[in-house]
Amino acid sequence: MRCPYCKHKDSRVVDTSSDARGGVRRRRECQNCGQRFSTFERPLLASPLIIKQDGTREEFDRDKLIRGIRISCAKRPVSGTVIDRMVGEIESALQAMGRSEVSSRVVGDMVIAGLKDLDLIAYIRYAIVYLGLDDLGAIRDEINRLLEG
Numbered sequence: 435m436r437c438p439y440c441k442h443k444d445s446r447v448v449d450t451s452s453d454a455r456g457g458v459r460r461r462r463e464c465q466n467c468g469q470r471f472s473t474f475e476r477p478l479l480a481s482p483l484i485i486k487q488d489g490t491r492e493e494f495d496r497d498k499l500i501r502g503i504r505i506s507c508a509k510r511p512v513s514g515t516v517i518d519r520m521v522g523e524i525e526s527a528l529q530a531m532g533r534s535e536v537s538s539r540v541v542g543d544m545v546i547a548g549l550k551d552l553d554l555i556a557y558i559r560y561a562i563v564y565l566g567l568d569d570l571g572a573i574r575d576e577i578n579r580l581l582e583g
């Protein structure tokens with residue numbers, strides 16, 4: 435494993451541990467500059483293709499999903515770690531479905547459900563964009579639903 439600090443190509447494993455989801459974490463030390471870093475290995479399961487609203491398919495893009503959620507969470511007390519974890523859970527849920535294709539709506543609904551638990555302002559922002567709440571009446575109805583619930 436190449437050192438991320440000095441790009442030296444040899445590093446020494448100083449510690450190995452496993453995590454609950456079957457991954458292996460290795461703590462490494464660069465043999466050139468002595469910096470330590472970790473690598474994480476886990477089995478790669480296939481995520482289903484995402485069917486977009488226009489009928490085209492695309493690969494599940496974890497980073498794109500994270501970006502969208504981060505925008506909704508701007509200036510809200512939601513940490514990047516929490517967002518990463520949520521997207522990780524969504525990805526696992528998609529893989530666990532064992533399907534080759536899944537509608538983008540399924541992914542959107544999972545994000546919506548996750549944000550609803552996390553932060554209602556972020557949830558409303560996401561809903562406006564992804565549920566297409568494009569008029570004030572629809573947005574007001576959704577906010578009223580939240581206030582009543």
Ligand SMILES: [Zn+2]
Binds near residue numbers: 437438439464465
């Ligand atoms: Zn190094």
